[in-house]
Amino acid sequence: MQKRSLSFYLLAIFFGLFVLFLYGPMFAIFALSLQGEEGTLTFPMRGFSFYWLGQVFQEQRVGSFVESFQRSLILGLAVVLFSLIVSVLAGLAFRNRFKGANTLFYLTISSLIVPSVLVSLGIGIVFQVLGIPTNWFTSGFGAHMTWTVPFAFLIMLGIFNRFNPAYEEAAKDMGASDGQTFWAVVFPLILPSLIGIGLLTFTLSYDEFTRTSLVSGQDNTLPLEIFGMTTNVTSPALYALGTLTTLFSFALIAIALTAFQALSKRQQQ
Amino acid sequence: MTRTWKALQPYTLVTPQTLVFLLFLVFPILMILIVSFWDFNGYAMTPAFTLQNYIDIFTSQVSLKTYLNTFKYVILVWFFCLAIAFPVSYFLAFHVKNQKWQIILFLLCTVPFWTSNIIRMISWVPFLGKEGLVNQLLLGLNLVQEPVQWLLFSDFAVVLGMVHLYNFFMIGPIFNSLMRIDRNLITAAEDMGASGFQILKEVILPLASSGIAIGSIFVVTLVMGEFVTVRLMGGGQSASVGKLIATQIGSLQYPLAAANAVILLAVTLILVVGILRVVDIRKEL
Numbered sequence: 141m142q143k144r145s146l147s148f149y150l151l152a153i154f155f156g157l158f159v160l161f162l163y164g165p166m167f168a169i170f171a172l173s174l175q176g177e178e179g180t181l182t183f184p185m186r187g188f189s190f191y192w193l194g195q196v197f198q199e200q201r202v203g204s205f206v207e208s209f210q211r212s213l214i215l216g217l218a219v220v221l222f223s224l225i226v227s228v229l230a231g232l233a234f235r236n237r238f239k240g241a242n243t244l245f246y247l248t249i250s251s252l253i254v255p256s257v258l259v260s261l262g263i264g265i266v267f268q269v270l271g272i273p274t275n276w277f278t279s280g281f282g283a284h285m286t287w288t289v290p291f292a293f294l295i296m297l298g299i300f301n302r303f304n305p306a307y308e309e310a311a312k313d314m315g316a317s318d319g320q321t322f323w324a325v326v327f328p329l330i331l332p333s334l335i336g337i338g339l340l341t342f343t344l345s346y347d348e349f350t351r352t353s354l355v356s357g358q359d360n361t362l363p364l365e366i367f368g369m370t371t372n373v374t375s376p377a378l379y380a381l382g383t384l385t386t387l388f389s390f391a392l393i394a395i396a397l398t399a400f401q402a403l404s405k406r407q408q409q
Numbered sequence: 410m411t412r413t414w415k416a417l418q419p420y421t422l423v424t425p426q427t428l429v430f431l432l433f434l435v436f437p438i439l440m441i442l443i444v445s446f447w448d449f450n451g452y453a454m455t456p457a458f459t460l461q462n463y464i465d466i467f468t469s470q471v472s473l474k475t476y477l478n479t480f481k482y483v484i485l486v487w488f489f490c491l492a493i494a495f496p497v498s499y500f501l502a503f504h505v506k507n508q509k510w511q512i513i514l515f516l517l518c519t520v521p522f523w524t525s526n527i528i529r530m531i532s533w534v535p536f537l538g539k540e541g542l543v544n545q546l547l548l549g550l551n552l553v554q555e556p557v558q559w560l561l562f563s564d565f566a567v568v569l570g571m572v573h574l575y576n577f578f579m580i581g582p583i584f585n586s587l588m589r590i591d592r593n594l595i596t597a598a599e600d601m602g603a604s605g606f607q608i609l610k611e612v613i614l615p616l617a618s619s620g621i622a623i624g625s626i627f628v629v630t631l632v633m634g635e636f637v638t639v640r641l642m643g644g645g646q647s648a649s650v651g652k653l654i655a656t657q658i659g660s661l662q663y664p665l666a667a668a669n670a671v672i673l674l675a676v677t678l679i680l681v682v683g684i685l686r687v688v689d690i691r692k693e694l
């Protein structure tokens with residue numbers, strides 16, 4: 141084995157510090173949310189208990205967290221479903237050249253890089269001018285789609301780039317229709333990636349703040365609810381809520397990665 | 410019949426995606442443009458054609474300062490994101506030889522991106538607050554006599570928070586472009602006697618430029634429209650165009666907010682075009 145150079149060790153230390161920078165604060169609030177009843181917002185930890193985690197579900201402490209969680213969940217699932225449909229269809233189309241492909245491609249990219257506050261403001265103004273009240277499942281849904289579809293679409297392009305068209309041609313030669321080819325050949329092959337994309341899309345939606353902020357209407361999604369709490373909740377209950385929702389995200393990511401790995405293994409056999 | 414279907418097929422397939430962006434991106438931005446010329450009478454907007462909103466912005470010291478402050482954030486955050494992302498991606502791409510570990514460590518860098526931005530901001534409080542860990546440490550070591558105030562609710566905290574949130578957008582593209590570099594090129598350079606630094610400068614950096622450009626576009630546009638971090642981490646002094654727009658909407662001044670948004674969009678586009686002028690990213694896509 142090649143001897144490791146000095147630069148390896150220096151960069152390894154740098155990398156370690158970076159990971160600490162990324163995760164340190166997060167684990168700090170995990171720890172602080174496990175304090176005893178007399179806990180405060182800062183170190184040192186005062187006691188140890190699950191008191192604050194329980195307090196999250198007490199309405200008077202942090203407001204109606206459960207309802208906003210449900211909203212975010214439903215919205216996230218809807219966004220995943222529609223993002224996947226939209227981007228799979230577009231991904232299929234983009235395997236062939238067609239007029240206007242470039243325009244749509246740049247339109248998609250621009251949706252990603254337009255400052256988020258503009259999307260929110262724009263949709264808000266449209267609803268205002270049309271006289272329709274904004275709502276998390278109408279205007280909020282649209283705002284989320286502008287954020288998730290580009291990601292789903294770009295990953296989909298990458299997947300179809302590596303996709304071997306021979307399988308499909310074989311199916312078509314044997315007389316399969318377009319629909320049959322898709323469901324019997326293409327879909328099973330891209331399924332692991334779809335799970336990955338679905339998960340990524342879900343977390344993007346579940347944690348989205350800026351694009352939703354001006355168009356969620358009367359009822360808040362979870363990130364908006366938490367944002368509201370930062371001004372009036374000054375107990376570790378805030379950290380406890382943060383801990384719970386972060387662990388929820390972690391769990392989803394872990395499940396998806398496991399599913400992804402299992403499915404791609406199955407395909408190699 | 411089948412021929413027309415073949416010709417129409419791609420258009421049918423892209424219709425949903427086109428509709429999503431027409432309805433929720435193009436149309437809203439056109440409306441922003443239109444409303445930016447409307448009148449505001451103190452509590453509601455009325456259709457009109459007036460340049461007053463723009464004149465107000467360009468003649469106001471406050472908005473000028475806000476724009477300058479936003480640029481300051483953009484430059485600082487961009488610089489620190491790049492300064493962190495390049496060594497990190499370089500380490501992952503060239504020093505971690507085991508592919509499994511490479512994937513695991515890369516995922517480690519990306520997982521926080523999938524969690525809530527708000528929570529990630531809140532989690533700095535126990536560190537940077539007046540009674541936070543940093544101040545406890547500084548006081549304990551007798552480096553300062555009283556708690557340092559500017560750690561939280563300051564421009565420092567805003568920049569720190571944004572670097573913390575957005576470095577993923579720099580690491581992803583740079584790591585991607587580094588992974589595509591043909592390792593034979595590096596071996597060839599080594600064989601011809603190039604030093605490590607020369608390889609970095611002559612081989613790796615030029616080939617990583619498209620990744621750096623894509624990352625820069627992300628970071629610049631994210632910071633330009635940013636207002637959450639500025640709200641949560643910044644003090645009363647911290648201002649950004651995004652926060653200004655959000656405040657104006659809070660007081661229902663839609664036309665003024667729209668005019669600010671148009672300027673923000675124009676400035677962002679100029680920055681993106683500028684980056685694209687310097688680096689051709691098409692080979693990356």
